[in-house]
Amino acid sequence: MSGGGITTTDSNKTALAVMMVLLLTMALGVFSNALYSPEKAAKPGYNLPEGSAKTATAAAPKEPPLPALMAKAEVKKGETDAHVCQACHNFEKGAGPKVGPPLYGVVGRPKGSIAGFQYSDGMKAKGGDWTYADLNTFLTKPSTYVSGTKMTYPGEPDPQKRADIIDYLHTLSDSPLPLPKEAAAAPAPAAPAKK
Ligand code: HEC
Missing domain, CATH: 1.20.5 (Single alpha-helices involved in coiled-coils or other helix-helix interfaces)
Structure with a gap:
């Protein structure tokens, strides 16, 4: 081998x-x-x-647009829901401040403009007039819209109740502003508060 x-x-x-x-x-x-x-x-x-x-x-958009809510709003319901505001606000024409500024004629009024009322710095800095859209945002959660606000009211989470309240507020005026229309919904949010 x-x-x-x-x-x-x-x-x-x-x-x-x-x-x-x-x-x-x-x-x-x-x-x-x-x-x-x-x-x-x-x-x-x-x-x-x-x-x-x-x-x-x-499923993302959860709230209907404000004009649609305002079209369905009822002043009577808003007046009832606004009783909670009266702890701090006067609604009658010519009435003065309580814990909060008087709200007669607040729709369209410049923000933080009641002479002699000690507004928070956040409210003073806000600027612009109270539009329907701004009132809606403020009343959803005041502390989010105005940081450091003196308004210790948690906000109204129900969008239709909020619209009812705003509908009632708009009647507290010598010449109430026209309610927001569906067509006017788009330009409204495009005009943020000027400073
Ligand atoms: C616990 C008291 C309190 C309650 C309840 C309350 N507010 Fe106020 N509100 C205030 C105070 C205080 C201010 C001033 C806020 C600031 O200076 O930051 C204010 C400010 C406001 C303003 C701004 C007014 C302005 O002159 O610029 C609006 C509008 C308003 N409140 C609406 C309402 C409505 C509507 C309700 C009921 C749904 C309500 N508030 C409930 C205390 C209250």
Whole structure:
């Protein structure tokens, strides 16, 4: 057995090596099948997230626009809901301040403009007139609209009740301003308070 012939041990080793390679190849085949099949199973689910995302976007606007709410508003209901304001505000023409400034003629009045009333710095800095839109934002949550406001009233979360109150406030005037119209809804928010 000279001259580089393959010994018995060598051929055994070779046979073993060949078998190992075959086994490994088979094992890899089984393995790759196992790896690929879950991916196929996952595919039918891909469309679901897109569908539910669209539904979420459509549900985003929760409050109807103010002009639509004002069109449905009732002065009588607003007068009742405004009783809570009377703890701090006078509504009658010519009446003076209480805890808060008098509210006769407040719609369209410059913000923080009652002479002699000690407004908060936030209110003094606000500027502009009380538009329907601004009153609506203020009465939603006063402390958010005017930082450091002295008005310790938490706000009215119900948009229709707020519209009723604003509808009532607008009657407290010698010449009430026209109510906001649907068509005028777009330009209104585009005119923020000037300073
Ligand atoms: C606990 C007392 C209190 C209650 C209740 C209250 N307010 Fe006021 N309100 C104030 C005070 C104080 C101010 C002055 C705020 C400031 O200077 O920051 C004010 C300011 C205002 C202003 C601004 C007036 C101006 O001259 O610029 C409006 C409008 C207003 N309140 C409306 C209302 C309405 C409507 C209600 C009821 C839904 C109400 N408030 C409830 C105390 C109150």
